[in-house]
Amino acid sequence: MEILAFGVQSDEKPLIERAFDGHCEVRCLDVFLTEDTAPIAAGHEIVSSSVNAELGPRVLEILAAGGTRMIAQRSTGFNNIDLDAAGRLGMTVARVSYYSPYSVAEFAWTLGMAVNRRVVRAANRTRDFDFRLDGLMGRDMHGRTAGVLGTGKIGEAFTRIAHGFGMRLLGWDVAENPACMELGMKYVPKQQLLAESDLVTLHLPLMPETQHLIDAAALRSMKDDAILVNSSRGGLVDTRALVAELREGRFTGVGLDVYEAEAGLFFVDRSLEAVDDDTLARLVTFPNVLVTSHQAYYTEDAVAQIVDTTVRNVLDYLAGRRSENVLVPALARS
Structure with a gap:
């Protein structure tokens, strides 16, 4: 299975690829997840988003129509995600509840x-x-x-x-x-x-x-x-x-x-x-x-924790497990 990660910074990319190595394939994109870029995710069950993604109802509908069932947000904040819409569409949403x-x-x-x-x-x-x-x-x-x-x-x-x-x-x-x-x-x-x-x-x-x-x-x-x-x-x-x-x-x-x-x-x-x-x-x-450019979290220590938690969220979803990071409950995978 290939995970599609949107909004990946150049410093962040090797950390993500290393963390997913041995678990899942991951493709990193530097573009952010918006209504214009959401169609790129077609065929990907799991998508990872950054804090500046625009995950309103329309974007979530596009993702769901393309087969996306899980969104792993690489941040603590989730005010950019319409959780009600994600629930209606049967999508699992998880975040990083803690980092440095x-x-x-x-x-x-x-x-x-x-x-x-x-x-x-x-x-x-x-x-x-x-x-x-x-x-x-x-x-x-x-x-x-x-x-x-x-x-x-x-x-x-x-x-x-x-x-x-x-x-x-x-x-x-x-x-x-x-x-x-x-x-x-x-x-x-x-x-x-x-x-x-x-x-x-x-x-x-x-x-x-x-x-x-x-x-x-x-x-x-x-x-x-x-x-x-x-x-x-x-x-x-x-x-x-x-x-x-x-x-x-x-x-x-x-x-x-x-x-x-x-x-x-x-x-x-x-x-x-x-x-x-x-x-x-x-x-x-x-x-x-x-x-400054929303960089307060941007240390090696914090980003490593964010990436590691994102990987665990994905593995929990694939195994049907729940954790405190799940914002919209996981549904049974067919």
């Missing part, structure tokens, strides 16, 4: 410190042999307040780093994490966290309840000199509202590894094309904003 939380937490700190200490601006200057310090002043994180929205595994890892910096810790989540509380975190209402934090970081899943969690009102409640970091899901932040606040000269820095309209933009080279997303185009012009 340190990859994302460490990168979130990378973004926060890069905008705080003006690292990109400094690097661009020194390439032109401009070694002035004007405009490069940052702030100590020690003694300041970190607000963590979402204190699961990644939020906890971020909190441990913040504790190492000697920061005051505020948290907000539906459930309190005892490990974070042992580090001194105080759980407070979201409004209080936003108002008191010098650095706000997001580590939440995207769902209807969290869509635009950071909206215009939330942004206005933050300190004028706060730092905002989002390495989770782009839809957590109302980007238009963020741009409006940035135009007013607010925030010391904003570090974004995700963008709410990133599908079709991120993970591909658009450098020679005209990008028609005016919001993103405006966002990247602000000197205190750093946008």
